[in-house]
Amino acid sequence: MSTITAEELSATTLLRFATAGSVDDGKSTLVGRLLHDSKSVLTDQLEAVERVSASRGQEGPDLALLTDGLRAEREQGITIDVAYRYFATPRRRFILADTPGHVQYTRNMVTGASTAELTVVLVDARNGVVEQTRRHAAIAALLRVPHVVLAVNKMDLVDYRESVFAAIAEEFTAYALELGVPEVTAIPISALAGDNVVEPSANMDWYGGPTVLEHLETVPVSHDLAHCHARLPVQYVIRPQTTEHPDYRGYAGQIAAGTFRVGDAVTVLPSGRTTTISGIDLLGEPVDAAWTTQSVTVLLTDDIDVSRGDLIVPSKDAPATTQDVEATVCHVADQPLAVGHRVLIKHGTRTVKAIVKDIPSRLTLDDLSLHPHPGQLVANDIGRVKIRTAEPLPVDAYADSRRTGSFILIDPADGTTLTAGMVGESFASPEPVKDESDEDGWDF
CATH class of the missing domain: 2.40.30.10 (Translation factors)
Incomplete structure (x- = not known):
């Protein structure tokens, strides 16, 4: 297994992506192939997969087992939860959410894709676009996932015919664009055989686009959330009440977006009270500024009522x-x-x-x-x-x-x-009906 140096790792960007598709479309096999062929699998993991595969009478390792980690999942032969995997190549780091294909587990696809910058939607080349494919495309559109990859899998079972791939790609792309998906990249693959997953396929010389891994490594990703609307949901109020810091009162949370700086005028919502940031503690040390995804404790100049659930925002950029x-x-x-x-x-x-x-x-x-x-x-x-x-x-x-x-x-x-x-996300909707009052005390 090749290794990546600390210097190479620190220089790479991070891509969060999710996989989705119908049952038995080959999501777990695709992920396993990505991990295996990119040499992101530890030796003991591969040996364990080979042992389980041999016990089932399979000739080669079942790469799907690299993501179907729970015993209950393996016994059923399906993925029933979101399996997160972390791997890296010299060009990029990845956080992968492998989501289940069963209709009743669509909720897991919502979870996995909610933070993704890219979604890989698998389609069985024999079946084409089915209802679950359309559902996954709709969810990707609603969640505003910037990039969608259509992986037409099991091309080996349709004799690698270009016409089969072209018809599926055309139907899915038209549907996704109508939903508002900004970009669709279609790639013909065989996850089981490894065609166009990491290495280009010799069986599909008619295809001149990138492999799945090549696209994942090169797709543009923007993590510049530091310039978005600054938002800090308060998770905890810290009052240590020690002799060293008898008056310490800090408001801890993870910055959801934007940048906060000492001296910024801020508003606490929903109360609407205003004050300024007098200090920011990060990992126990004072800093002048903090930004998206950092967990911080903010100190305020005025002693105002702030509790868990409140939102700290810039006074000049407060939401209604x-x-x-x-x-x-x-x-x-x-x-x-x-x-x-x-x-x-x-x-x-x-x-x-x-x-x-x-x-x-x-x-x-x-x-x-x-x-x-x-x-x-x-x-x-x-x-x-x-x-x-x-x-x-x-x-x-x-x-x-x-x-x-x-x-x-x-x-x-x-x-x-x-x-x-x-x-605010909306498909065009009809005129609303008149609200009916509720008489049990929950009518606000």
């Missing part, structure tokens, strides 16, 4: 607070979400009561038409919702911030996650 949230959601729970349902909405570190006031539309994946006022959403439905919250929330549009423009709805009875929501 609202109790009426409109969003597109992907419903992930088995129980339906209906108009009038009482829920909890978790936005950042803040959780408040809310009511589903309206479901204006549900997206039909086959032709992207809208079913007006369906009354409820069932598992894996994508639709528009209107929510009334008990307390004001400082929300950004999802187009401006994937962190502070997203939320989840939770069942208050048992804590089940119901939907994943994107504020």
